[in-house]
Amino acid sequence: MKTKKQAKAPITYDLIQKRAKAMEKDTVRFLSDLVRTQSFSSKEKNVIAVIKKEMQAIGFDGIKIDGLGNIIGRIGKGKRVIAFDGHVDTVYPGDMAAWKFDPFKPFVKDGKIWGRGTVDQKGGVATMIHAGKLIKELGLNDEFTVLFTATVMEEDCDGLCWQYLLNVEKLKPELVVITEPTNMNIYRGHRGRMEIRVEVKGKSCHGSAPERGDNAIYKIARIALEIEKLNTRLKNDPFLGKGTVTISEVKSSSPSLCAVADEAGIHLDRRLTYGETKASAIVEVKDACKRAGYPDAEVYVLTYEEAAYTGKVYPTEKYYPTWALEEESPNLKNAVAAYAGVLGKKPLVDKWTFSTNGIATMGMKGIPTFGLGPGNEIYAHAANEACPVEHLSGAVAFYAALVAKLNGKV
Secondary structure, eight states, X not given: OOOOOOOOOOOOHHHHHHHHHHTHHHHHHHHHHHHHSOOBTTOOHHHHHHHHHHHHHHTOSEXXXXXXXXXXXXXXOOSEEEEEEEEOOBOOOOOGGGOSSOTTSXXXXXXXXXXXXXXXXXXXXXXXXXHHHXXXXXXXXXXXXXXXXXXXXXXXXXXXXXHHHHHTSOOOOSEEEEOSOOTTOEEOEEOEEEEEEEEEEOBOOBTTOGGGSBOHHHHHHHHHHHHHHHTTSOOEETTTEEOXXXXXXXXXXXXXXXXXXXXXXXXXXXXXXXXXXXXXXHHHHHHHHHHTTOTTOEEEEOEEOOBOTTSOBOOEESEEOOEEOOTTOHHHHHHHHHHHHHHSSOOOEEOOSSOOTHIIIIIITOOOEEEOOSSOGGGTTOTTOEEEHHHHHHHHHHHHHHHHHHTTOO
């Protein structure tokens, strides 16, 4: 006896949310696999293999590892392209005495999954890839090529991976969704940053007669005090906040510890708000040197040129532009609608305090970019890092709902 074919359930936000919740334990399992696999910057090879295996098990339509070591999963083959991005490298644990458990042995307790990278930002990687699983399962994508980029070396040089994807791999997305932690809010930008070096020369002599020399440490110390004052004069923006500068390292050299220093330098972490540029920041630092009495101090922007785990070196200047997606962006409005539909409340639209790969996608290339990710950014780089489990299913639901919204499915 023939039976009628069961009708396919209509796509609704409620269906997407329930299916993401049903997948929650499996998402925890995948995130645990990622946390267990240590992956510091330029040492991500093993975790990329874990991700590739998961993409294969889900049935991604295409999987590629590029020359820098990023893995790119693809679902669909539409003419329009959108991308979800999460970096797979983490910072080191730091002082192990500050941890109450082994950071690379993840576990679930008190409604959270604990371990290094659960927040920054393997939680985002796990959820975007499982959103891909949900997109395939429910048939949420017709119009787009949806890319899922699990990227490398972000902790050492944010945006380097996406410079490579855009300039070498020639990806051309019309929208990029960053999965860095946002505490499940929607973030639409952040301040830029740059790394600046200030160096001065001195004259060495024996430490028993310092008057015969010219101590470079005293010079750099006076410049450092002017940098501290500079921090109070920087611009402010009503959305992104105030520009800042801080000294993160001081170094000097001399023939011995019984000699006057002949060289000294400081490393500056400069955060740039709207209205501040690379050129203006350099002028301000040179002015601080002049105020300290050393107009001839050398001031320059540093370059990153470390090798990826593939051996590839892709140098870039350590200047990372400021960016923010406009409030009236149709992409942002679609994101807000998808969020409200699938999570049942209006999202907070805000900004990151730290920097992300968005400095390349929107800061350098002008590609509309925003982000949502599981976990609270205040736990990024901190001991005893943990992400709420409910954030995982929430993020999976949002990413899938956004694709459904962009495809006119909901």
